[in-house]
Amino acid sequence: MSAYFAPLVQILTAGQTHRVWSVLITVFGDLAQDPGQWISGPTLNSIMTEIGIKPEATRVALHRLRKDGWITSRRVGRHSDYGLTDQGRARSVEASPRIYGSTTAQSSCYLVVSETGDPPPDATTDKTGAQQVLWITPALGLTVDRTVARDNLILPVPQDRPLPDWLRNRVCSEHLVAASVRTEAALGDLRQALDTAVELNALKISVLRVLVVHSWRRIILRAPDLPDDVFPAGWRGAECRRITAALLATLPRPDLAQLDAKAP
Numbered sequence: 001m002s003a004y005f006a007p008l009v010q011i012l013t014a015g016q017t018h019r020v021w022s023v024l025i026t027v028f029g030d031l032a033q034d035p036g037q038w039i040s041g042p043t044l045n046s047i048m049t050e051i052g053i054k055p056e057a058t059r060v061a062l063h064r065l066r067k068d069g070w071i072t073s074r075r076v077g078r079h080s081d082y083g084l085t086d087q088g089r090a091r092s093v094e095a096s097p098r099i100y101g102s103t104t105a106q107s108s109c110y111l112v113v114s115e116t117g118d119p120p121p122d123a124t125t126d127k128t129g130a131q132q133v134l135w136i137t138p139a140l141g142l143t144v145d146r147t148v149a150r151d152n153l154i155l156p157v158p159q160d161r162p163l164p165d166w167l168r169n170r171v172c173s174e175h176l177v178a179a180s181v182r183t184e185a186a187l188g189d190l191r192q193a194l195d196t197a198v199e200l201n202a203l204k205i206s207v208l209r210v211l212v213v214h215s216w217r218r219i220i221l222r223a224p225d226l227p228d229d230v231f232p233a234g235w236r237g238a239e240c241r242r243i244t245a246a247l248l249a250t251l252p253r254p255d256l257a258q259l260d261a262k263a264p
Contacts, residue, residue, distance in 0.1 A: 004197070004198060005050075005200075005204055008190065008193055008194070008197065008208060009050065009051065009052065009207065009208075009211065011186055011189050011190045011193060012186050012187075012190060012208075012211040012212065012214075012215050013051065013052060013211065018051075018053075018214070020048075020053055020057045020058060020060070020061035021061040021064050021065055022214070022218075023048070023051065023053065023061075023210070023214055024044075024048075024058070024061050024062065024065060024071075025065070025070065025088075025092070026210050026213050026214040026217060027039070027044070027047060027048075027210050028070075028071060028082070028083070028084050028088065028092070029084075029092035029095070029096070029099075029213075030209055030210060030213045030253070031206060031209070031210070031253065031254075031256065031259075032083060032084065032256060033084065033089060033092050033093065033096070035089065036083075037083060037084075037256060038074070038081035038082065038083040038256070039081065039082050039083070039256060039259075040076070040079060040080075040081050040082075040260050041079040041080045041081065041082065042079055042260075043256070043259045043260050044058065044062075044082060045058060046203055046259075047203065047206055047207055047210065047259075050203065050204070050207040051207060051210070051211065062082065065088075069085055069087045069088065070084065070085060070087070070088040070091075071083065071084055071085060071088055072084075072085050095217070095221060098220050098221065098225065099213060099216060099217050099220060099221070100245075100248070101241070102241065102242070102245045103241070104227055104228055104237075104238075104241070106144045106225060106226055106227045107227060108144060108156065108157075108159075108227070109142055109143070109144055109156075109157040109226055109227050109230050110142070110143050110144070110145075110146050110154050110155060110156055110157060111140065111141070111142065111154070111155040111156075111157060112133050112140070112141040112142065112143050112148075112152050112153070112154060113139065113140060113152055113153040113154075113155065114138070114139045114140070114141070114152045115139075115152070115153075132145055132148045133148060134171065134224045134226065136167055136170045136171070140167075142157070142171070142224075142226055142230060144225065144226060144227075157230065159229070162229065163230055165232075165233065168230060168231060168232050168233065169232050171224060171226065171230055171231050171232060172222075172223050172224065172231060172232065172235070174232075176219065176222055176223060177231075177232050177234045177235050177236075178234075179218070179219055180219050180234075180235055180236040180237055180240055181234065181236050183215050183216065183218075183219050183236070183240050184236040184239045184240050184243065186215065187212065187215065187216070187240060187243040187244060187247060188243055190208070190212070190247065191243060191246060191247055191250075194208075194247075194250060194251075200251075202254035202255070202258040202259050203254075203259060205251050205252070205254055206253075206254055206259060208247075208251050209248065209251045209253060212244055212247045212248060212251065213244070213248070215244075216240055216241070216244040219237065219240060220237065220240075220241070223237060
């Protein structure tokens with residue numbers, strides 16, 4: 001790794017422990033999500049090595065993702081190419097609006113008041129099993145779908161008056177709020193550093209894109225899909241989303257052919 005590029009990578013990796021398989025999901029989801037797109041083994045190793053992940057660890061993680069049905073591979077000459085399976089692609093596409101959206105998709109929110117204090121499962125999950133009501137207490141929840149809990153009382157959350165802190169503080173953990181603060185700072189530092197950085201080639205742009213997306217993905221996909229204004233007061237999700245969008249505009253997604261041409 002070049003001396004000028006290492007500090008840029010370290011802004012988003014210092015003090016972080018990244019699961020290799022999770023980083024690979026980010027790589028494929030960001031760089032090769034479309035049908036028919038493949039990333040060559042040499043290119044994949046180049047990206048992961050720049051991040052600081054050894055080829056041996058990448059190889060083990062690829063084996064896990066193949067076993068779990070996320071990716072597939074094909075032999076091309078002396079090396080292998082890797083791509084998302086239909087299942088892996090569907091899961092990546094499903095997550096993309098939350099990761100790449102410049103604003104949250106949710107603007108309205110509703111309080112769900114349950115009489116029994118025991119929410120029925122068929123009223124709190126959709127057909128995929130995804131939770132549609134975030135239960136704050138056994139009898140009180142939040143949802144963005146006013147039709148989801150038809151047997152309960154549904155009240156709109158007023159947009160001109162914040163929810164009480166005791167309720168907002170239960171929307172997500174203190175750990176996730178603190179992670180959003182750290183991520184906002186790191187993304188901001190990278191944006192500032194890029195203002196004076198030398199021109200980056202396709203590989204280095206890909207590495208930084210992956211790290212930006214992965215940093216934000218680790219926050220937003222752990223958070224409930226609710227409007228930002230119902231989160232705890234210290235939540236920095238909106239700021240992280242804004243900086244992420246700006247960074248990705250600065251780091252346009254390279255063509256995979258460019259990356260393969262640079263790979264050893």
